[in-house]
Amino acid sequence: MSDIVANERRRQALYGWIMLSPAAILLTTFAFYPSLATFWTSLFSRETRRRPSEFKGIGNYTDLFADPTFLKVVTNNLIYAFSTIPISIIIALAMALWANSKIPARGFIRTAYFTPTVLPMIAAANLWLFFYTPGFGVLDQIGGFFGIPSINWLGQPQTALWSVIIVTIWKEAGFFMIFYLAALQTIPEDLKEAADIEGCSRWTYTRRVIIPLLMPTTLFIMVNALINSVKLIDHLFILTKGGPNDASKLVLYYIWEMAFAFFDAPHAAALTILVLAVLGVVAGIKFTILDKRTHYQ
Amino acid sequence: MKLFSKNIEAIGAIILAIVWVSPLLFAFWAAFHSTSDAVNFNISSPWTLSNFQTAWVGAPWLQYFSNTFLLVTVILIGQFFVTTLAGFAFAQIQFPGRDFVFILVLMQLFILPEVLIVENYVMVSRLGLFDTILGVGMPYMASAFGIFLMRQAFKGIPKELHEAARVEGCTWLGILWRVYVPLARPTYIAYALVSVSTHWNNFLWPLIVTNSPETRPLTVGLSIFGAPENGVDISVISAATMMSVAPLLIAFLVFQKQFVQAFLRTGIK
Numbered sequence: 235m236s237d238i239v240a241n242e243r244r245r246q247a248l249y250g251w252i253m254l255s256p257a258a259i260l261l262t263t264f265a266f267y268p269s270l271a272t273f274w275t276s277l278f279s280r281e282t283r284r285r286p287s288e289f290k291g292i293g294n295y296t297d298l299f300a301d302p303t304f305l306k307v308v309t310n311n312l313i314y315a316f317s318t319i320p321i322s323i324i325i326a327l328a329m330a331l332w333a334n335s336k337i338p339a340r341g342f343i344r345t346a347y348f349t350p351t352v353l354p355m356i357a358a359a360n361l362w363l364f365f366y367t368p369g370f371g372v373l374d375q376i377g378g379f380f381g382i383p384s385i386n387w388l389g390q391p392q393t394a395l396w397s398v399i400i401v402t403i404w405k406e407a408g409f410f411m412i413f414y415l416a417a418l419q420t421i422p423e424d425l426k427e428a429a430d431i432e433g434c435s436r437w438t439y440t441r442r443v444i445i446p447l448l449m450p451t452t453l454f455i456m457v458n459a460l461i462n463s464v465k466l467i468d469h470l471f472i473l474t475k476g477g478p479n480d481a482s483k484l485v486l487y488y489i490w491e492m493a494f495a496f497f498d499a500p501h502a503a504a505l506t507i508l509v510l511a512v513l514g515v516v517a518g519i520k521f522t523i524l525d526k527r528t529h530y531q
Numbered sequence: 532m533k534l535f536s537k538n539i540e541a542i543g544a545i546i547l548a549i550v551w552v553s554p555l556l557f558a559f560w561a562a563f564h565s566t567s568d569a570v571n572f573n574i575s576s577p578w579t580l581s582n583f584q585t586a587w588v589g590a591p592w593l594q595y596f597s598n599t600f601l602l603v604t605v606i607l608i609g610q611f612f613v614t615t616l617a618g619f620a621f622a623q624i625q626f627p628g629r630d631f632v633f634i635l636v637l638m639q640l641f642i643l644p645e646v647l648i649v650e651n652y653v654m655v656s657r658l659g660l661f662d663t664i665l666g667v668g669m670p671y672m673a674s675a676f677g678i679f680l681m682r683q684a685f686k687g688i689p690k691e692l693h694e695a696a697r698v699e700g701c702t703w704l705g706i707l708w709r710v711y712v713p714l715a716r717p718t719y720i721a722y723a724l725v726s727v728s729t730h731w732n733n734f735l736w737p738l739i740v741t742n743s744p745e746t747r748p749l750t751v752g753l754s755i756f757g758a759p760e761n762g763v764d765i766s767v768i769s770a771a772t773m774m775s776v777a778p779l780l781i782a783f784l785v786f787q788k789q790f791v792q793a794f795l796r797t798g799i800k
Contacts, residue, residue: 243625246624246625246626247625247626247627249620249624249626249703250620250624250625250626250629251620251626253616253617253619253620253624254616254617254620254621254632256612256613256616256617256673257613257614257616257617257636257673257678258632259673260613260669260670260672260673261635261636261639261673261675263654263669264644264647264651264654264669264670264673265639265642265644265647265673266635266639266642267650267654268647268650268651268653268654269642269647269650271650271653272647272649272650275649275650325547328547329547332540332543332544332547333544335540337537337540337541337544338541338545339545339548342548343544343545343547343548344791345784345787346548346549346551346552347547347548347551348787348790348791349551349552349555349780349783350551350555351794352728352732352776352779352780352783352790353555353732353776353779353780354731354732354733354734354749354750354753354775354776355732355734356732356734356750356753356754357750357753357772357775357776358554360558360753360757360768360769360771360772361554361555361557361558361769361772362554363757363765363768364554364557364558364561364765364769365554365557367765372557404551404554408551409794412791412794412795413795415795416795436536461641461643464643464645464646465643465645467735468734468735468750471734471738471754472754472757486645486646486735489646489648489649490648490735490739493648493649493652494652494739499649502649503649503650506646506647506649509646510642510646513641513642513643513646514641516641517638517640517641521637
């Protein structure tokens with residue numbers, strides 16, 4: 235009898251591993267091995283025609299911290315993250331509250347908010363180019379109407395990064411709205427009734443009841459927005475190419491540039507490892523603190 | 532007072548909605564007008580299709596469309612295959628090491644394929660897949676997110692059905708194919724919509740691993756076509772942009788409910 239059980243167990247294990255193998259092979263090939271290879275590459279100097287690559291230890295990392303462009307890019311990305319995250323969350327919340335309330339043209343409003351989500355970032359950048367172009371762009375035309383001189387939004391360091399940030403917010407707010415909408419639908423009606431009986435204003439009800447109840451959703455969106463602030467860089471290729479003077483250059487764009495424009499794989503690898511480390515910390519926070527109440531079973 | 536604040540909110544909501552679609556509307560309008568009419572906002576100016584003609588002959592769009600179509604199909608088939616098997620193994624099969632491997636898979640949620648571009652490029656070249664559609668699609672097939680999604684879907688299926696199929700003499704694969712896959716259909720549809728719209732729009736990785744019009748997807752083609760070096764004017768860029776977003780945009784407008792449901796289903800769990 236126990237033989238049969240043991241046999242069955244062995245068979246299950248075999249089936250389990252066979253079924254996992256395609257995923258395991260692909261994940262190893264395109265995630266785990268490349269991560270280790272990146273780390274390995276980051277420890278060596280760049281191979282040139284005259285000199286073979288040699289072990290450098292943490293040399294590439296110290297080079298990065300001495301590189302003014304690196305510091306500029308990291309600062310930019312921090313500004314990018316800490317502006318796109320809160321602003322798009324606030325807009326998404328307002329959108330969800332509106333799209334969920336009884337107002338006219340609700341169907342149109344929902345569609346309008348969500349539409350940017352289905353557009354490619356490259357297409358979004360092309361649309362916004364029409365707004366930002368100096369002289370005949372939409373923003374300049376509106377400005378000109380009020381007598382404001384032409385502004386080269388993408389071409390001057392003070393405004394380039396912010397122009398990029400606005401496109402990102404435009405792209406992701408409608409996406410985050412969906413999560414809020416879903417969460418709003420799970421809030422029971424009787425809370426609203428109770429608040430009405432207590433004579434709460436709509437504003438108090440929103441602030442004291444709705445927003446606290448949406449907290450788990452907000453945390454979920456925050457993690458997503460944080461990942462987006464690393465990932466969403468496609469529009470840079472169209473709008474600014476990181477310029478002028480690196481004013482709008484972000485980390486992932488810099489990695490691409492180092493690796494595929496300057497052919498400096500070791501430094502690109504070192505920067506990649508730093509990004510992975512930051513993402514790892516975010517993952518750690520998410521899985522230990524934020525998911526305490528979520529059950530993966 | 533209440534009526535007043537309600538109206539203010541409605542107006543705010545509508546203004547935001549108009550602001551939100553305005554880039555799309557302007558581009559739509561520009562695409563159908565001559566450049567000078569478009570930039571001068573000449574409302575009464577005549578509509579024209581010449582921008583589309585100029586854009587259409589300026590690049591092999593049909594090729595780009597079919598590349599993108601092929602790419603999202605290849606990725607979707609690969610993802611369905613890989614995530615179904617892995618999701619089932621994680622959900623319903625007991626074996627040693629399962630939980631440890633699952634944690635590894637969860638880790639991949641944060642090792643973004645976008646960040647590993649350098650080594651993945653080396654890997655794809657080593658496999659001889661540089662400048663092939665398979666090379667563009669392969670890194671996305673074992674999506675940790677998809678495995679997680681399928682695992683959740685399969686866990687929600689009643690154990691009794693599984694037992695019943697087994698009593699009837701079904702094999703493991705038979706049970707998976709006849710019981711689990713059909714019952715998880717809503718999850719498959721949701722995952723398909725999210726996957727297709729993600730990869731239809733993907734840019735950075737295809738930019739790196741494609742090098743010829745025969746493999747280049749729409750997004751990369753569009754970026755090359757609109758590059759300032761090419762000196763294409765804004766109306767023609769708008770026409771090209773409209774053209775390349777049209778299929779997905781129309782699909783979205785028609786199946787809006789399903790789209791939103793799909794994003795919800797895949798995001799919340």
